[in-house]
Amino acid sequence: xxxxxxxxxxxxxxxxxxxxxxxxxxxxxxxxxxxxxxxxxxxxxxxxxxxxxxxxxxxxxxxxxxxxxxxxxxxxxxxxxxxxxxxxxxxxxxxxxxxxxxxxxxxxxxxxxxxxxxxxxxxxxxxxxxxxxxxxxxxxxxxxxxxxxxxxxxxxxxxxxxxxxxxxxxxxxxxxxxxxxxxxxxxxxxxxxxxxxxxxxxxxxxxxxxxxxxxxxxxxxxxxxxxxxxxxxxxxxxxxxxxxxxxxxxxxxxxxxxxxxxxxxxxxxxxxxxxxxxxxxxxxxxxxxxxxxxxxxxxxxxxxxxxxxxxxxxxxxxxxxxxxxxxxxxxxxxxxxxxxxxxxxxxxxxxxxxxxxxxxxxxxxxxxxxxxxxxxxxxxxxxxxxxxxxxxxxxxxxxxxxxxxxxxxxxxxxxxxxxxxxxxxxxxxxxxxxxxxxxxxxxxxxxxxxxxxxxxxxxxxxxxxxxxxxxxxxxxxxxxxxxxxxxxxxxxxxxxxxxxxxxxxxxxxxxxxxxxxxxxxxxxxxxxxxxxxxxxxxxxxxxxxxxxxxxxxxxxxxxxxxxxxxxxxxxxxxxxxxxxxxxxxxxxxxxxxxxxxxxxxxxxxxxxxxxxxxxxxxxxxxxxxxxxxxxxxxxxxxxxxxxxxxxxxxxxxxxxxxxxxxxxxxxxxxx
Numbered sequence: 001x002x003x004x005x006x007x008x009x010x011x012x013x014x015x016x017x018x019x020x021x022x023x024x025x026x027x028x029x030x031x032x033x034x035x036x037x038x039x040x041x042x043x044x045x046x047x048x049x050x051x052x053x054x055x056x057x058x059x060x061x062x063x064x065x066x067x068x069x070x071x072x073x074x075x076x077x078x079x080x081x082x083x084x085x086x087x088x089x090x091x092x093x094x095x096x097x098x099x100x101x102x103x104x105x106x107x108x109x110x111x112x113x114x115x116x117x118x119x120x121x122x123x124x125x126x127x128x129x130x131x132x133x134x135x136x137x138x139x140x141x142x143x144x145x146x147x148x149x150x151x152x153x154x155x156x157x158x159x160x161x162x163x164x165x166x167x168x169x170x171x172x173x174x175x176x177x178x179x180x181x182x183x184x185x186x187x188x189x190x191x192x193x194x195x196x197x198x199x200x201x202x203x204x205x206x207x208x209x210x211x212x213x214x215x216x217x218x219x220x221x222x223x224x225x226x227x228x229x230x231x232x233x234x235x236x237x238x239x240x241x242x243x244x245x246x247x248x249x250x251x252x253x254x255x256x257x258x259x260x261x262x263x264x265x266x267x268x269x270x271x272x273x274x275x276x277x278x279x280x281x282x283x284x285x286x287x288x289x290x291x292x293x294x295x296x297x298x299x300x301x302x303x304x305x306x307x308x309x310x311x312x313x314x315x316x317x318x319x320x321x322x323x324x325x326x327x328x329x330x331x332x333x334x335x336x337x338x339x340x341x342x343x344x345x346x347x348x349x350x351x352x353x354x355x356x357x358x359x360x361x362x363x364x365x366x367x368x369x370x371x372x373x374x375x376x377x378x379x380x381x382x383x384x385x386x387x388x389x390x391x392x393x394x395x396x397x398x399x400x401x402x403x404x405x406x407x408x409x410x411x412x413x414x415x416x417x418x419x420x421x422x423x424x425x426x427x428x429x430x431x432x433x434x435x436x437x438x439x440x441x442x443x444x445x446x447x448x449x450x451x452x453x454x455x456x457x458x459x460x461x462x463x464x465x466x467x468x469x470x471x472x473x474x475x476x477x478x479x480x481x482x483x484x485x486x487x488x489x490x491x492x493x494x495x496x497x498x499x500x501x502x503x504x505x506x507x508x509x510x511x512x513x514x515x516x517x518x519x520x521x522x523x524x525x526x527x528x529x530x531x532x533x534x535x536x537x538x539x540x541x542x543x544x545x546x547x548x549x550x551x552x553x554x555x556x557x558x559x560x561x562x563x564x565x566x567x568x569x570x571x572x573x574x575x576x577x578x579x580x581x582x583x584x585x586x587x588x589x590x591x592x593x594x595x596x597x598x599x600x601x602x603x604x605x606x607x608x609x610x611x612x613x614x615x616x617x618x619x620x621x622x623x624x625x626x627x628x629x630x631x632x633x634x635x636x637x638x639x640x641x642x643x644x645x646x647x648x649x650x651x652x653x654x655x656x657x658x659x660x661x662x663x664x665x666x667x668x669x670x671x
Contacts, residue, residue: 345647424589
């Protein structure tokens with residue numbers, strides 16, 4: 001377990017080589033570039049305000065084009081494609097893309113324009129269909145809607161509210177004769193009419209019609225409605241054809257999907273590069289870069305840069321008060337859990353990396369909570385197969401996740417064998433149901449369902465070891481920083497108090513009987529432990545408020561610190577969740593198997609038997625694996641980290657390739 005030692009690196013290079021150097025550093029991904037020295041008359045920061053928005057626009061354009069292609073021509077992905085990771089390409093491919101960059105941007109822009117055109121055409125179709133709907137009631141009218149009459153006549157084309165008959169209309173217009181009224185169409189909501197009258201009675205008829213609610217159409221056309229509807233149908237057909245042509249053109253661009261993906265990644269890298277450039281200082285001929293680098297990478301980076309460029313490189317140790325980024329490095333067993341530690345917080349200044357110690361308990365607790373050998377075999381086999389099959393393509397994050405669950409699966413197998421659980425009691429059920437004789441696989445240790453108290457004691461015992469390990473980590477940190485008094489006051493006294501308290505309890509018959517233990521410590525050991533407990537309690541009371549000068553406040557703070565022993569009691573009880581989740585898995589397995597056995601019998605019964613087992617155990621493994629994951633994290637974050645770990649460090653964030661589809665990586669050879 002280690003927090004890698006960081007160095008500060010200063011690079012002074014020719015400005016004309018800035019692009020090549022930054023691209024190399026980006027592919028190496030081992031330097032976190034920071035703000036360089038302050039600007040002055042000679043050195044100043046580059047203005048990238050014009051370049052960055054252009055890259056961001058291209059990235060957005062490529063993403064939009066890819067989303068359009070995915071909608072129109074969904075990409076056929078193989079099963080488990082998520083495990084294949086990004087495609088790795090050479091730096092030559094990256095460099096060669098520049099000549100094709102503008103053409104791909106044009107393609108992305110054209111795809112987006114086609115989509116915009118399709119959207120506009122669809123909106124136009126809705127508009128035309130709305131016009132058709134307005135004309136449908138007038139289909140039988142064989143004259144234009146804007147017809148107003150002849151030399152001697154006046155006409156009115158419009159609607160009346162509700163359903164009218166000719167008799168009703170003529171009754172309202174009885175005084176306007178001679179008059180002709182035709183009903184074009186009629187519904188419950190409106191009646192469409194055509195009225196023809198003598199020209200000299202135009203105004204009187206108009207007033208009479210308005211009196212009964214007559215209104216003219218909002219738009220008038222110079223064609224008969226039926227003819228206008230045919231024209232609208234033709235326009236809709238033409239517009240649909242335009243949409244089809246545009247959609248086919250978009251589909252034809254599906255062969256450019258990889259180019260668009262490359263464009264998004266290419267400009268993402270360029271945007272990152274220009275973000276870094278905005279923090280560098282440069283003169284007319286040189287550029288200065290400053291940042292942090294892991295000490296183990298220093299020699300390789302120095303050699304790589306000096307072999308390729310004309311640079312001056314200087315390394316120095318960070319100051320004692322400097323906020324140095326944190327990078328963890330662990331072996332293959334613990335590395336998958338570095339993300340779990342970083343999710344809480346990277347180690348702060350002077351803190352020990354807890355990943356190694358945590359990983360032992362993490363895998364152990366997960367296995368105890370799931371504790372079924374068959375479940376563990378499924379998890380380990382699935383993860384192990386994926387790790388082997390995709391070992392060359394897996395992304396680091398996915399590889400760490402699969403590796404973590406692989407070890408969790410191995411732990412689950414171990415505890416499942418110890419407790420005799422294989423899909424619960426499936427062997428008993430199958431043998432009794434189909435072979436008429438019950439066959440059991442005995443546990444190597446005991447059945448937790450039959451002896452829950454024994455499992456509870458074991459869970460608390462593991463909890464005590466876990467808490468003691470946390471205190472041990474705290475002791476290690478104080479000793480490493482040569483804080484010997486603090487180690488004595490804040491750790492060793494607590495070790496003595498807690499150990500003495502345990503010995504006192506184990507010498508009490510009532511306590512031993514409650515836990516069902518088969519031994520009891522002799523009374524003299526309990527008496528000696530009582531003396532040590534009193535002395536350590538006095539020591540804690542007198543020393544834990546030592547930062548206060550006021551004796552009374554110091555004493556009160558010491559008493560409050562001593563009160564924390566109740567916190568240790570609650571922490572130990574928290575480990576009863578190992579019992580609870582382990583029993584939950586076993587009991588649910590038993591219930592599923594019982595339900596399946598009740599459905600057994602005959603060919604149909606066998607089908608139901610298998611179906612219930614598959615569905616039930618699939619659901620059970622999903623729910624309980626999730627529960628084991630959550631509660632295992634909880635035990636690490638609250639009980640374990642709470643004893644020694646504060647975190648607060650800043651995670652190392654190197655200038656690197658942060659792409660979605662392709663990876664461009666340049667390996668260093670450490671010599």
